[in-house]
Amino acid sequence: MKPIKVFKFGGASLRDADNIRNVAHILRTYGTESLVIAVSAMGKTTNALEEVVRAYFAKSDKTHDLLEKIKQNHYTLMNHLFDIKTNKEVYSSVNDTFVEIEWILEDAPHDAFDYVYDQIVSIGEVVSSKIVAGYLNHIGLKTTWLDARDMVLTDDTWREAIVQRKQTEQQIRAKMLPALEKGGFVLTQGFLGSTKDNNTTTLGREGTDYSAALYANAVDAQGMYIWKDVQGVLTGDPRIFKNLVKLDKISYSEAIEMTYYGATVVHPRTIAPLMQKNIPLHVRSFLDLNAAGTVIGGADSEGLTYPPILMTERNQIFLKVWNQDLTFLVESHIRDLFDIFAKYSIFVNLLQNSGLYFFLSITNKPEAMAAVLKALSDNFNVERVDGCDLITIRHYNDAKIKELQMGKQLIFEKRIPQTYQMVVSV
Numbered sequence: 309m310k311p312i313k314v315f316k317f318g319g320a321s322l323r324d325a326d327n328i329r330n331v332a333h334i335l336r337t338y339g340t341e342s343l344v345i346a347v348s349a350m351g352k353t354t355n356a357l358e359e360v361v362r363a364y365f366a367k368s369d370k371t372h373d374l375l376e377k378i379k380q381n382h383y384t385l386m387n388h389l390f391d392i393k394t395n396k397e398v399y400s401s402v403n404d405t406f407v408e409i410e411w412i413l414e415d416a417p418h419d420a421f422d423y424v425y426d427q428i429v430s431i432g433e434v435v436s437s438k439i440v441a442g443y444l445n446h447i448g449l450k451t452t453w454l455d456a457r458d459m460v461l462t463d464d465t466w467r468e469a470i471v472q473r474k475q476t477e478q479q480i481r482a483k484m485l486p487a488l489e490k491g492g493f494v495l496t497q498g499f500l501g502s503t504k505d506n507n508t509t510t511l512g513r514e515g516t517d518y519s520a521a522l523y524a525n526a527v528d529a530q531g532m533y534i535w536k537d538v539q540g541v542l543t544g545d546p547r548i549f550k551n552l553v554k555l556d557k558i559s560y561s562e563a564i565e566m567t568y569y570g571a572t573v574v575h576p577r578t579i580a581p582l583m584q585k586n587i588p589l590h591v592r593s594f595l596d597l598n599a600a601g602t603v604i605g606g607a608d609s610e611g612l613t614y615p616p617i618l619m620t621e622r623n624q625i626f627l628k629v630w631n632q633d634l635t636f637l638v639e640s641h642i643r644d645l646f647d648i649f650a651k652y653s654i655f656v657n658l659l660q661n662s663g664l665y666f667f668l669s670i671t672n673k674p675e676a677m678a679a680v681l682k683a684l685s686d687n688f689n690v691e692r693v694d695g696c697d698l699i700t701i702r703h704y705n706d707a708k709i710k711e712l713q714m715g716k717q718l719i720f721e722k723r724i725p726q727t728y729q730m731v732v733s734v
């Protein structure tokens with residue numbers, strides 16, 4: 309078998325017919341013989357499907373129209389790429405997928421929200437993969453369509469399903485390797501999995517990167533490529549920060565640190581499966597095919613150095629917590645404190661303590677916050693500041709800290725080697 313590569317195309321690269329033609333161009337130019345393609349839903353389809361689920365549970369009379377609009381967008385796109393006469397099967401298969409959702413919507417909601425979410429939102433990837441595979445075959449790029457739900461086995465944590473790695477690896481190999489042997493591309497969905505009872509699950513927003521990494525790991529790929537609307541990994545989110553530079557090479561461990569502190573350029577779980585098999589991750593531009601992009605791989609000990617890299621976590625609550633009788637904080641208090649956060653699945657993004665105080669920055673989760681704050685104040689004294697941003701600078705220097713503090717109200721700061729964090733109120 310020839311060396312296998314895995315390409316991931318996200319929503320932005322599949323936004324409309326021209327972008328899908330551009331994907332075909334990329335595949336003609338860079339596609340190797342043994343290529344696995346993982347696709348996301350087109351454009352902002354996932355957000356639109358989330359709206360459908362919310363409307364359905366709110367018993368809104370707009371529910372049907374919201375789905376109809378998504379459906380029409382997909383039909384319009386298909387009409388731009390091919391026509392019903394030559395590609396009847398693709399049209400009817402996409403139609404069948406939408407009909408399944410219409411059936412769900414016909415009855416009043418009786419299952420749990422998160423379960424229904426997965427059944428509805430997952431169709432974004434299903435229809436997108438059917439259309440792209442249909443188009444590639446239509447233009448003569450032979451492509452085998454596979455259903456990710458026959459490969460990725462998960463538990464039933466709806467919306468954030470945990471992948472059973474061993475069995476998933478076996479199933480991926482069993483489906484993908486023979487399909488690749490036959491020649492042509494293999495195309496499947498990202499973001500999707502299935503429980504042992506054959507119910508569809510999703511792996512968390514932006515999960516296609518993670519799916520692609522699981523495929524790459526299972527087939528021992530030579531490299532994984534994600535095609536983006538940016539030049540590569542930048543030293544911060546260009547929608548938030550200015551004066552950024554593109555990073556040429558990042559080690560696996562630096563990439564894990566970046567995603568931990570809030571870099572959204574790749575899904576946080578993507579790196580580990582690649583690192584396990586030493587598979588490089590190439591972040592490339594689908595707009596500028598000649599640009600070299602960023603390579604994630606290797607170790608810092610190979611002499612990699614970095615400029616300051618910026619990350620932001622929005623929607624934070626800053627907390628100062630201490631014992632009601634002003635005694636020292638000991639291990640059992642730490643356990644009590646974290647039991648509360650674990651019980652309500654609250655992300656703690658910053659933690660620092662002194663003898664008397666804990667300082668924390670947590671992500672606001674509106675539906676749980678009243679219960680969390682009650683549990684905290686039953687056990688401790690609590691002060692809080694709502695509506696904060698947590699900004700992290702990896703490889704900081706004083707000039708960068710000063711630049712970022714400018715014009716903001718500093719609530720708290722923390723420095724450890726290589727990592728500076730500040731909580732600011734906005």
Ligand code: ADP
Pocket residue numbers: 317318319320321348514535536537538540541542543544545546547571572573
């Ligand atoms: P996709 O459709 O491929 O999933 P997204 O829109 O989710 O793509 O992600 C691409 C966007 O991520 C870019 O347009 C950019 O604005 C943003 N982004 C955030 N952080 C970074 C970063 N460190 N480097 C590059 N892009 C970033």
Ligand code: ASP
Pocket residue numbers: 318319348349354355432498499512513514515516517
């Ligand atoms: N379509 C899903 C999302 O928008 C998964 C992905 O794009 O990676 O979150």
Ligand code: MG
Pocket residue numbers: 318319514
């Ligand atoms: Mg995305």
